[in-house]
Amino acid sequence: MLAVAKIKQAEASVGVIDAPSPTLSPGHVLIQITAAGICGTDMAIYNWAPRMQSRIDVPRILGHEATGKIIGIGSGVQGLEVGDRVSLESHIFCGICHYCRRGDAHLCEHLGYPGISIDGGFAELVSVPAQIARVVPQNIDDNTAAMIEPFGIAVHACMSQRGTAGKTVLVNGCGPIGLMTVAAAKALGARRILAVDPNPIRLALAKEFGADEIVDPTSIDVSTTAKRMTGGYGVEVAIEYSGVPSGLDSVLASLERMADLRLVAGPAHPHALDVNALLRTGLSIYGIHGRRLWQDWDLGVKLLEERKVDLSALADPVLPMSRALEGFEAVNSGRALKPILLNQ
Ligand SMILES: [Zn+2]
Ligand SMILES: [Zn+2]
Incomplete structure (x- = not known):
């Protein structure tokens, strides 16, 4: 079968290959893929980022990030049937560790991932543990169904701690998940949204997705804008995606007292913070990893199903899987939003 694989432990070294079709094992489902999205993690593997090299x-x-139709059910699988249209959660959780048992499976101590610890969804067929195949409502199109996994992160970022409803929200960094966060925050009742990114294509889409103000941080000061929008106080919630030290610093300077800072990305290297200055402001800092299963996933699906959020403009470029490498290069060149690979 056709598949897109990392073939050497080196930069790029991703190829469209002819791979053996997966066989079905107990507890697994066999899925015929229809669409799959290229994610930042795939890019980190493609670009051979140090954090991926040992994994x-x-x-x-x-x-x-993939969707398709179930064509085979392994022994012991309940609640799924051949013909079900499903989308993949990326966290394969153990179900028995301390965190899984208390309902925090997204923080499982033994997480596995399709595309990292087992073969993933850039293929005609994939076999995955049934626990990560979630049925998708019929009125969600294939491109969007392939984006439920990252959208779940955006929903998690918006719904964690004190939420976003009625609040002033800064979304710092408008890659695909930042843009999804703007859309989710809007749908979930954020009062004012400030979206920040240096890329004008992304900023234009942030506006379309519901941002009240957009800022290119290379030309306009973020904290000055945040304070102007909020009567001089700063935002109540900031969600950080930029992953660069200057981005984190500008977010910290944009917060009102008692604000929520939700970190979805962080700088590649340790970055010094003035903790005394932070604690005097009553700041709360939360790490956002994955989606809470299944409440964030299911709320994301409802927002899509009920047309509260439309992610279709993010699917760009849309390519046949055989041209996957163009998708990776489009991300590296800054032209892409969320490349979608179709099995056709
Ligand atoms: Zn992803
Ligand atoms: Zn676990």
Whole structure:
């Protein structure tokens, strides 16, 4: 079968290959993929980021944001049937560790990932543990169904701690998940949204998705804008995606007292913060990892199903899987939003 795999432990070294079709094992479902999205994690594997280098054996079929139809059910699987249209959660959780047992499976101590620890969804067929195949409502199109996994992160970021309803919200960094966060925050009742990114294509889409103000931080000071929008106080919630030290610093300067800072990305290297200055402001800092299963996932699906959020403009470029490498290069060049690979 056709598949897109990391073939050497080196930069790029991703190829469209002819791979053996997966066989069905107990507890797994066999899925015929229809669409799959290229994610930042796939890009980190493609660009051979240091944090991925010890995590990947080759050859490994990439991809964890995927949708398709179940064509085979392994022994012991309940609640799914051949013909079900499903989308993949990317966290394969153990179900028995301390965190799984208390309902925090997204923080499982033994997480596995399609496209990292097992072969993933950039292929005609994938076999995954049934626990990560979630049925998708019929009125959600394939491109969007392939984006439920990252959208769940956006929903998690908006719904965690004190939420976003009625609040002033700064979304710092408008890559695909930042843009999804603008859309989710709007749908979930944020009062004012400030979206920040240096890329004008992304800023234009942030506006379309519901941002009240957009700022290019290379030309306009973020904290000055945040304070102007909020009577001089700063925002109540900031969600940080930029992953660069200057981005984090500008977010910290944009917060009112008792604000929520939700970190979805962080700087690549340790970054010094003045903790005394932070604690005097009553700041709360939360780390956002994945989606809470299944409440964030299911709320995301409802927002899509009920047309409160439309992510279709994010699917760009849309390519046949055989041209996957163009998708990786489009991200590296800054032209892409969320590349979608179709099995056609
Ligand atoms: Zn992803
Ligand atoms: Zn666990």
